Amino acid sequence: MKLKDTRNDFPILDRLNRGKPIAYLDNAASSQKPNCVIDALSDYYRRFNSNVHRGIYELAEEAESLYTNARKCIADSLSVKQNEIIFVRGATEGLNLIANTLGRSVLKQGDIVILTEMEHHANIVPWQMICEQIGATIKVVPVLPDGSLDLEKLFDYLSIEKVRVLSLCATSNTLGTVNPIKEITKEAHKHGTYVVVDGAQSMPHEKIDLSECGCDFFVFSGHKVFGPMGIGVVFGKASVLDDLPPYQGGGDMIDQVSFEGTTFAPSPQRFEAGTPNVAGAIGLGRAIHYLDQLDMNEVHMHEQNLLKVAQEQLHQIDGFKEYGTTVDKAAVISFTIDSVHPHDLASILDAEGIAIRTGHHCCQPLMKTLGVEATARASFAFYNTTEEAERFANAVKKSVSILS
Numbered sequence: 001m002k003l004k005d006t007r008n009d010f011p012i013l014d015r016l017n018r019g020k021p022i023a024y025l026d027n028a029a030s031s032q033k034p035n036c037v038i039d040a041l042s043d044y045y046r047r048f049n050s051n052v053h054r055g056i057y058e059l060a061e062e063a064e065s066l067y068t069n070a071r072k073c074i075a076d077s078l079s080v081k082q083n084e085i086i087f088v089r090g091a092t093e094g095l096n097l098i099a100n101t102l103g104r105s106v107l108k109q110g111d112i113v114i115l116t117e118m119e120h121h122a123n124i125v126p127w128q129m130i131c132e133q134i135g136a137t138i139k140v141v142p143v144l145p146d147g148s149l150d151l152e153k154l155f156d157y158l159s160i161e162k163v164r165v166l167s168l169c170a171t172s173n174t175l176g177t178v179n180p181i182k183e184i185t186k187e188a189h190k191h192g193t194y195v196v197v198d199g200a201q202s203m204p205h206e207k208i209d210l211s212e213c214g215c216d217f218f219v220f221s222g223h224k225v226f227g228p229m230g231i232g233v234v235f236g237k238a239s240v241l242d243d244l245p246p247y248q249g250g251g252d253m254i255d256q257v258s259f260e261g262t263t264f265a266p267s268p269q270r271f272e273a274g275t276p277n278v279a280g281a282i283g284l285g286r287a288i289h290y291l292d293q294l295d296m297n298e299v300h301m302h303e304q305n306l307l308k309v310a311q312e313q314l315h316q317i318d319g320f321k322e323y324g325t326t327v328d329k330a331a332v333i334s335f336t337i338d339s340v341h342p343h344d345l346a347s348i349l350d351a352e353g354i355a356i357r358t359g360h361h362c363c364q365p366l367m368k369t370l371g372v373e374a375t376a377r378a379s380f381a382f383y384n385t386t387e388e389a390e391r392f393a394n395a396v397k398k399s400v401s402i403l404s
């Protein structure tokens, strides 16, 4: 599939925002959905809706088969086994699942979990909660002035004996920094440390091969990879998942239940209590299939070009500051402009049809390090155009002349 032909697959991009053609540059928060995903959802509810697992009629068998195929499609795309793919509500639930299962089974009092300063709250708070219960502590790897991770410090921390888990993002939602996950995982594994990767921001931008990467866990949200809201994935290595306790209890995750005690199903069912989001899983499978038809190198080059077009213009503005300047960063620009409040800027851009996000981006600890309360953030996806990147930069320039 050619990148230039994809724009028409996204009907929402034809709508207006405040009466102007929308330039949707808030893709790091949530991405838009192609027709094939929207159709998969409505098709499921029109033609296949029924509960999965144990249905002895044609309709239920068809729903089950679509659900199973979605898991297979995602597993194949990531080069892992089907029983290593657990459906959850999103990256947040995935990280809570990992903190509560891996955390509870491997952490003891006095142990250490390593996080980084660039983490989203979803990869901080679940670990804080579990560490507090267990009496474990958290060590935080600093971010360097260009937004890259202090790898020297990280590797130092990994050599501390009590470190059991490292949990970090593959790509920062605020800085755009792309962390060298494969290299980090290799080093962590030398010390017997489990590696959990928050892939929420890397999945939409690069081809992920988890058999290559080597991490123990990887999570992502469907709604950021052109799939539905309310569905996401935890990948866990089968050898690790097999030894973990369940997350939530209920139907569909058991082997045998009696009042004397309960035994549990193998993975992934052990981690999927209750009726799953069947339509969401099918829609996500469709989104991953759609992405797999794209040349992700072409996507990367296109997004980098959008970034460059916007950066060139924005850096001409007096008082403009970009946070995260590593050369190979993802197509995300977080910035402030002296004496211009990010919210005011976003309101003026909104009136021009341009959708960006402002605030702390669920990264309050990172904001503290950067010395700001909030930034404005534009984030690109493959369907954005050069014209949109130019419109955005010109509108920022115009806003500054109004606001300062």
Ligand code: PLP
Pocket (backbone or CB within 6 Å): 028, 029, 089, 090, 091, 092, 093, 120, 122, 123, 169, 171, 172, 173, 198, 200, 201, 221, 362
């Ligand atoms: N991790 C990162 C890096 C994110 O950017 C986000 C969302 O912005 C999340 C986790 C949480 O994702 P969700 O809200 O879909 O669970």
